[in-house]
Amino acid sequence: xxxxxxxxxxxxxxxxxxxxxxxxxxxxxxxxxxxxxxxxxxxxxxxxxxxxxxxxxxxxxxxxxxxxxxxxxxxxxxxxxxxxxxxxxxxxxxxxxxxxxxxxxxxxxxxxxxxxxxxxxxxxxxxxxxxxxxxxxxxxxxxxxxxxxxxxxxxxxxxxxxxxxxxxxxxxxxxxxxxxxxxxxxxxxxxxxxxxxxxxxxxxxxxxxxxxxxxxxxxxxxxxxxxxxxxxxxxxxxxxxxxxxxxxxxxxxxxxxxxxxxxxxxxxxxxxxxxxxxxxxxxxxxxxxxxxxxxxxxxxxxxxxxxxxxxxxxxxxxxxxxxxxxxxxxxxxxxxxxxxxxxxxxxxxxxxxxxxxxxxxxxxxxxxxxxxxxxxxxxxxxxxxxxxxxxxxxxxxxxxxxxxxxxxxxxxxxxxxxxxxxxxxxxxxxxxxxxxxxxxxxxxxxxxxxxxxxxxxxxxxxxxxxxxxxxxxxxxxxxxxxxxxxxxxxxxxxxxxxxxxxxx
Numbered sequence: 001x002x003x004x005x006x007x008x009x010x011x012x013x014x015x016x017x018x019x020x021x022x023x024x025x026x027x028x029x030x031x032x033x034x035x036x037x038x039x040x041x042x043x044x045x046x047x048x049x050x051x052x053x054x055x056x057x058x059x060x061x062x063x064x065x066x067x068x069x070x071x072x073x074x075x076x077x078x079x080x081x082x083x084x085x086x087x088x089x090x091x092x093x094x095x096x097x098x099x100x101x102x103x104x105x106x107x108x109x110x111x112x113x114x115x116x117x118x119x120x121x122x123x124x125x126x127x128x129x130x131x132x133x134x135x136x137x138x139x140x141x142x143x144x145x146x147x148x149x150x151x152x153x154x155x156x157x158x159x160x161x162x163x164x165x166x167x168x169x170x171x172x173x174x175x176x177x178x179x180x181x182x183x184x185x186x187x188x189x190x191x192x193x194x195x196x197x198x199x200x201x202x203x204x205x206x207x208x209x210x211x212x213x214x215x216x217x218x219x220x221x222x223x224x225x226x227x228x229x230x231x232x233x234x235x236x237x238x239x240x241x242x243x244x245x246x247x248x249x250x251x252x253x254x255x256x257x258x259x260x261x262x263x264x265x266x267x268x269x270x271x272x273x274x275x276x277x278x279x280x281x282x283x284x285x286x287x288x289x290x291x292x293x294x295x296x297x298x299x300x301x302x303x304x305x306x307x308x309x310x311x312x313x314x315x316x317x318x319x320x321x322x323x324x325x326x327x328x329x330x331x332x333x334x335x336x337x338x339x340x341x342x343x344x345x346x347x348x349x350x351x352x353x354x355x356x357x358x359x360x361x362x363x364x365x366x367x368x369x370x371x372x373x374x375x376x377x378x379x380x381x382x383x384x385x386x387x388x389x390x391x392x393x394x395x396x397x398x399x400x401x402x403x404x405x406x407x408x409x410x411x412x413x414x415x416x417x418x419x420x421x422x423x424x425x426x427x428x429x430x431x432x433x434x435x436x437x438x439x440x441x442x443x444x445x446x447x448x449x450x451x452x453x454x455x456x457x458x459x460x461x462x463x464x465x466x467x468x469x470x471x472x473x474x475x476x477x478x479x480x481x482x483x484x485x486x487x488x489x490x491x492x493x494x495x496x497x498x499x500x501x502x503x504x
Contacts, residue, residue, distance in 0.1 A: 001375060001466065003049030004292035004299065011054060013285040015061050018170065018205070021283050022065070025201030027169035028193060030186040031283070034206040037174050038100045039086075043207055044466075045489065046222045046300040047290065056104045059172065063106065067166040070097055071112035071175045071185050074122045082319075083177060087484065091125050093176040098134065109171075110135035110164055114181025117141065137162040139181065139188065146260045153267045158191035178230065183261070191268050201274075202265060204254075204281045209234045211248045211279050212287040218300035219290075220249060221331050225307040227251075228327040229320055240277035248279040302468075304331055305342045309491035313474060316494040342491065344470040347371035347379050349493075351390070352472040355383035366497055368473040370394035372488065374401065375463060386433065387417055391471060391479040392440035395464065395486070402460035403453070411454040412440070412447045436478030464488055473497040 022029035036042070037055055044052045051057065059066060075081075076090040083093050094111065101108055111129055113122060116138040126136050139161045144151045151157045171189065173182045186202050193200035208223035220234050233252045240248040258278040266272050275281050290296055308328040314320035332338065340346055351369030368390035370382045380401050382394030396411060405411075420443050421433030435443060441461075448455040465487030472493045475483065483490045 001048060002292070002295055004290060004295035005047040005049040006289045006291050007049060007051040007054050010050075010286060010289040011057055011061060013288055014058055014283075017283045017285050018058075018062065019065070021201075021203050022170050026199040028171075028198055028200040029169065030171045030173060030189050030200060030202050032182045032186050032202070032204045033172050033174040034178075034182070034204065035208065037097055040207070041489075042222075042226055042303070045306075046219055046296065046303045047286075048295055048299050049291070056100065056106075059101075059106055060104055062170065065168055066106075066170045066172050067168045068101060068106060068108045068172045068174065069110060069112060069164055069166075069185065070094060070108055071114050071173060071181050073114050073175075073180050074116045074119055076177070076179070077113070077122045077125050078119045080121075081177075087480065090176045097174070097176060108134070109166055110137055112137045112139055112164070112181070112185050114139045114184060115141045137164055139185065142184075145184070146257065146264070149263055149267055153191060153264060158188040158268075159195075161188045161192075163192040164189060178227075187261075187264055187268065190265075194268055199269070201269070202281070203283050204278075205283050206254075207284065207286055209249050209251055210287040211237070211250065211282060211284060213249065215247075215249050216334070218297045218304070218335065221335070222300040222303040222307075223251070225304045225328045225331055228307065228311060228324040229314075231323075231327070237277050237279045240279045243276035243280075248277070250278050254278040301335055301337055302342065304328060304335065305337065305339060306489060306491050308332060308339065309342075309470075309493070312494040313492060316474070316496070342468070342470065344371040344373050344379060344468050345491075347381050348470040348472050351381040351383045355385075355390075366473060368471060368497060370469060370471050372398050372464070372467055372469040374398060374467060384434065387421075387435065388440055389434055389436045389476060389479055390473075391469070391475060391483060392435055392437040394469065395437060395461075395482075395488075396440065396444070396457075398464060398467075399457040399460040402463055403457045405453055405457060409453055411451065411457055412443045413451070416443050416447050436476045437482030438478040441482060461486060 018031065038053050040052050044050045072090060072094050081090045083090060086093060098108060111134060113126060113136065116122060129136050142152055142157045173186050175182050190200045190202050209220040213219055215234055215236060224232060224234055234249055235252055235255060237248045237250040237255060239258060240246060255278055262275060265274050308325060311320055311325035311328060315322050315325060348369045348371035351371060352367050355367040355369060368384040370390040371379055372394050373379050380394060380398045382390050382397050384390040400407060420435060420439060424430040425433050444454055444458060448458060467488050469483065469488050470491050473495050474492055474497055476497065
């Protein structure tokens with residue numbers, strides 16, 4: 001695929017910027033690390049060429065200079081908040097982050113549970129970590145935070161928080177998502193360091209919005225789309241404009257909280273003019289490494305369309321308000337694009353219509369079409385049947401094309417399909433024999449030893465990573481999990497796949 005971003009240049013630029021910032025504070029910098037630490041597929045989708053794990057590479061490059069702290073908001077644990085991109089809860093995502101850091105040879109000083117109020121579910125999570133020899137710290141709610149400075153910057157505020165002992169000059173404070181309490185942990189640590197006569201500092205590393213791109217650049221609009229459920233809005237940083245006469249882009253929450261953060265920093269560090277603007281607090285260099293602006297604009301526009309479909313589906317499922325989709329629709333109107341400008345939408349809907357015209361081929365009279373765009377731009381479709389879900393049929397058809405196999409060739413023998421179907425019906429008590437994507441891939445692997453064509457096609461599955469797919473109905477759990485593991489970017493129309501309220 002074409003590239004519009006230079007990850008290697010970014011790695012060099014970003015590491016240098018962080019080291020330079022640390023040098024301003026007696027080599028003790030607490031760096032709030034926003035966004036996804038690893039597997040940042042949002043950035044990879046809108047910046048073709050961006051390595052989804054470039055932040056982990058950055059930490060590995062700075063390994064000798066950093067300690068790492070992971071924090072999570074207790075309320076997110078209690079209500080089992082879900083990360084839509086991975087389909088897992090925030091507490092499980094914290095475990096995933098710890099595993100990822102270990103795999104990259106990076107050690108963690110500890111996990112901080114922020115705004116802890118003795119919730120039973122949170123205590124279970126803490127016990128789980130402690131019994132795996134991971135140090136856990138708890139920070140309570142500070143009365144009057146973030147406006148009551150006299151309480152916050154006192155022994156009853158930050159002073160009441162447990163201090164995390166660190167050794168390296170840069171302390172990375174990260175978490176599974178927004179609202180984890182990263183900034184509070186950083187400032188609490190700076191308070192404790194100052195009481196130990198160490199002139200520690202604070203800075204912020206956020207990937208988006210990109211401060212040196214125009215306000216309405218599609219990259220920044222894609223960030224607005226990604227956070228539409230949080231009602232984030234990009235804006236010109238008024239503090240930066242006033243201080244320097246230059247335009248820089250930030251977002252509403254950072255701009256709104258900046259006066260408070262500046263006062264807290266001034267009270268802790270006894271330094272009034274540390275930062276003039278929220279943009280000054282940042283160390284992001286991502287905008288300097290875009291190499292093909294036109295390609296990045298198109299990729300970002302497609303991401304906005306993906307977000308529109310996602311919010312509409314989340315509204316149907318009851319997990320989002322209609323306002324999120326409405327906000328993204330306004331961005332689409334601003335860019336002059338419609339949902340059918342996503343290339344796989346019309347072919348998927350046509351495949352569903354083709355299925356409707358074949359009596360007996362649908363499932364419970366619900367007809368589903370799927371379309372996937374291959375790396376060379378070719379679009380392959382699939383539709384549901386009593387044998388296979390549309391997503392499964394589409395993937396099977398796609399790997400046939402990639403393996404240059406004839407369409408009429410059967411990769412999975414009818415006997416294997418029947419056997420798996422009977423297993424579902426007779427032993428797993430499923431209402432439907434039709435195979436979802438996960439089941440179809442298992443059936444394909446079983447067919448491999450006896451069918452060289454099936455084995456050849458299976459080798460092409462890795463080429464589907466990063467491909468775009470659209471379904472005309474909501475995916476089943478097996479389809480959604482399978483597509484996520486294959487790395488396929490899925491959108492779907494907000495329609496249920498059956499009349500059943502419970503998916504078995």
